[in-house]
Amino acid sequence: MTTQPRSDMATHPDILAMRNRHEMAERVATTPRAQAVEAMALITGLYLAASPWIAGFNGFSTLAVNNLIVGIAYAVIMSGGFGRAYERSHSMAWAACALSVWTIFAPWVVAGDVSTTRTIVNNIVVGVIALVLALMAAAPARQVDQSPGDRSSPRR
Secondary structure, X not given: OOOOOOXXXXXXOOHHHHHHHHXXXXXXXXXXXXXXXXXXXXXXXXXXXXXXXXXXXXXOHHHHHHHXXXXXXXXXXXXXOOOOOHHHHHHHHHHHHHHHHHHHHHHHHOXXXXXXXXXXXXXXXXXXXXXXXXXXXXXXXXXXXXXXXXXXXXXX
16 A cells, blocks of 8 residues: 655645635725625615515515525625625626526516516516626626636636
8 A cells, every 4th residue: 555645735836826816806805896796786686585575566476486586596696605705706696697687587487477567677677786786796706717827728
């Protein structure tokens, strides 16, 4: 039986690039702008979850359940794990973009005739706000992903 040397992170060849990328992500995530986007996105997600009862279309059970689930998912994704690991999870904002687009089209897609003026206006306004916030959260993630010290893309 042979023993192999223990793999330690300190001996990883790209440790400096990884450390720089992590520090840049931390700096981006701790700005007042990023924290404001996170707070507004959390409020938007919670409103989306409660919107059937606030806007008064909870009688349309399919859309009410859809908004509840999508709103909670959006709030959890955009809150970055409630502030514990935002610097490592902010690129999940792209999934929030998909949820936002789904919110816009949901009144026409979900089962049943739920496309009333109230549901359409509510979902379009909330969906657009959620999409803008998700894109604002995804922009710093893209800057970090394309940092000069990033070696994930092949060299030419």
